[in-house]
Amino acid sequence: MGGTYLREQESAGASGFSQLEDKVMKTAAQFFGEDLLPYAGVKGRIARVAPTEHVHLEMRRLEEDFNFIMKDGSWRHLEFESDRIREKDLRRFREYEAYIGLTYDVPVATTVICTSRVKILKKELVNGMNVYRVEVVRLRDRNADKVFEKLRRKINRGKILRRHDVFPLLLTPLMSGKMEMSQRIYQGMEILQCEELKAGDEDRKRMQSVLYALAVKFLDRDELKMIKERIGMTVLGQMLFEDGMEKGIEKGIEKGVQQGLGRANALIVKLADAGRADDIIRAASDRTYQEQLFKEFGI
Structure with a gap:
């Protein structure tokens, strides 16, 4: 059954699995965030949950997966990905960070919790003279x-x-x-x-x-x-x-x-x-x- 399960995950039905994976991870963050962050290797203690939806001046809606305000005043932004991490995703995460930092005047870091079977995940984006990085946690590396x-x-x-x-x-x-x-x-x-x-x-x-x-x-x-x-x-x-x-x-x-x-x-x-x-x-x-x-x- 285990091998069959992995093969089926890669088949046409994998899209439904990916959606459920995302929902499970978001639910885990909602109810058990104090346990999820340490398990993912994120240091610091949560003070409270932060907003995840923002309306940009251009009337574009920015929706993050989950945000936590930490005890030290910084924000930890969580994203859940069930597929490979693309350059487009990193640009989106960087935009979220920039907007949160500007709007709330706080330092913010992004952790991407990934359930993909892709072994090498992109976590850096070179943009001109700047390098943007996210922390990646790959659940498939856990046994x-x-x-x-x-x-x-x-x-x-x-x-x-x-x-x-x-x-x-x-x-x-x-x-x-x-x-x-x-x-x-x-x-x-x-x-x-x-x-x-x-x-x-x-x-x-x-x-x-x-x-x-x-x-x-x-x-x-x-x-x-x-x-x-x-x-x-x-x-x-x-x-x-x-x-x-x-x-x-x-x-x-x-x-x-x-x-x-x-x-x-x-x-x-x-x-x-x-x-x-x-x-x-x-x-x-x-x-x-x-x-x-x-x-x-x-x-």
């Missing part, structure tokens, strides 16, 4: 097998896991390694549910939702069935079960549970197909928003 080995060692030693310890699990489907995709997601779900992890239910549900979004998009039917069975024992699964119990009051408990799980799974499939990983995660912890999405998709 998913080692992430799991490290976490298993900690668990076996009885050590407590924090959110920053398990955050890399969300990125393992985008890394290299010998583990099959289904096992990365299944074992990731197991670790996110283990008692050694000291994290709130909301964080657990959000992280499980990221993995489930990737599972729905890329696993075959049998593999996805295995993941769904594992989800039944997670806090995300509990939310889906409770939705089914509510329906069961009217239509019989067993049928109601099945209907609730079916609706939730159908919603996640539609959101994954639309590249809306952020909505999958929000719906996991917001029942009102989940109902709005059911109505939107007619489920």
